Amino acid sequence: METHRQILDKVIELVWGNPLQEQLFERWSQGFVLSPDEATALQQFTGGPCAIIAPVQAFLLKNIIPHYTMEQLKQISCAAVDGYLAATLTEMLCLCGSEAAPQHYTHDTTTDACESEELSCRLRVVYLNNEASQSRVQAPRPVHQGGVVECTDDVAPPLSPPSHTWFHSHLRIREFTCRDDLLDYIKSHLNDFKSIYGVLLFLYSALITRGASQELLK
Secondary structure (H helix, E strand, O other): OOOHHHHHHHHHHHHHOOOOOHHHHHHHOOOOOEOOOOOOOEOOOOOOOHHHHHHHHHHHHHHHHHHOOHHHHOOOOHHHHHHHHHHHHHHHHHHHHHOOOOOOOOOOOOOOEOOOOOOOOOEEEEEEOHHHHOOOOOOOEEEEEOOEEEEEOOOOOOOOOOOHHHHHHOEEEEEEOOHHHHHHHHHHOHHHHHOOOHHHHHHHHHHHHHOHHHHHHO
């Protein structure tokens, strides 16, 4: 049986290879940031993370468009888009879990797991531990003022992100056995996915839920 640390190490090697290049890691260090010009559009700042941002964008629009006219989309609130983004991330992780083979790992006491064992596979979210979370940088948040979408910063961005060694050493895994619990968690921690490491946290979560061993076999 693999510990959570071993699972994380396997996923890190799967994503980055060996050795991990700091410059490449920095290019991928961004969150799911909404555009100040188009409330439902996700921004990309450097090459690389489009591999994750593009499918999330597609699912996000798939979930939003049936409920709004084109005119209404111009005035959609940030709170509404946040709700759809949380639902989108949850949906995509559940799709990863639905194809995953049952796996059993030793319990990591640093994680919060659902008590129920009713599902054959578990949904997993990778997150930064409390110490790292206290110093995390939140993404710019678009707000509506007089019908115009503007962007304000909750926290000023750092001059440069911490190293990949710092980031990876602070990662932990939470496990969920039901979709509703996962959705509640993502809603309450959405800023983590909109912050500087949000894309990577979601990518790691998807791979671990899917099963890193299966992806390595591909």
